[in-house]
Amino acid sequence: MAKQQVKINWLENMAFSAEVNGHKIILDATENVGGENRGPRPKPLMLTALAGCTGMDVVSILKKMRVDVDGFNVYVEGDLTEEHPKQFTQMHVIYEFKGKNLPVEKIQKAVTLSEERYCGVSAMYRKAIGLTSEIRIIEN
Incomplete structure (x- = not known):
């Protein structure tokens, strides 16, 4: 069985950085819940x-x-x-x-x-x- 893995790193507040297949994605929340809307939910x-x-x-x-x-x-x-x-x-x-x-x-x-x-x-x-x-x- 093939295994895949992703890792996210907490940046600050609600933001995380993910690396997926060598590409960086920023995940974040909206401002009303403590995020800065720097990326998708x-x-x-x-x-x-x-x-x-x-x-x-x-x-x-x-x-x-x-x-x-x-x-x-x-x-x-x-x-x-x-x-x-x-x-x-x-x-x-x-x-x-x-x-x-x-x-x-x-x-x-x-x-x-x-x-x-x-x-x-x-x-x-x-x-x-x-x-x-x-x-x-x-x-x-």
Whole structure:
């Protein structure tokens, strides 16, 4: 079993520095809870992890299918509980493709393969929360 590790170092107040795959990320809280807003909060990074994981899968699969798109965005919305510990109860992924005469069937297949077979982040999240998705195609 492969192991991955990250380490964060406390900087000051609510700020931490993380090194991930050789890249530095500053995590911080908002001013109203003692932070200085120097970087993102941890929970939105969970949404980012899902968007990045499935987005990379879809791009890779579409390249193998020889499908060219003019643009591709992934949006992830998460519903947080009101009570502590605040946690996501639901995430919704929106896949937005831009192009002319895009093959809808191949796009759907690429998204399904990512969601059901390749994206480890969505596989893990699906065990804990509800995950839904939709595909939007914007004709150029």
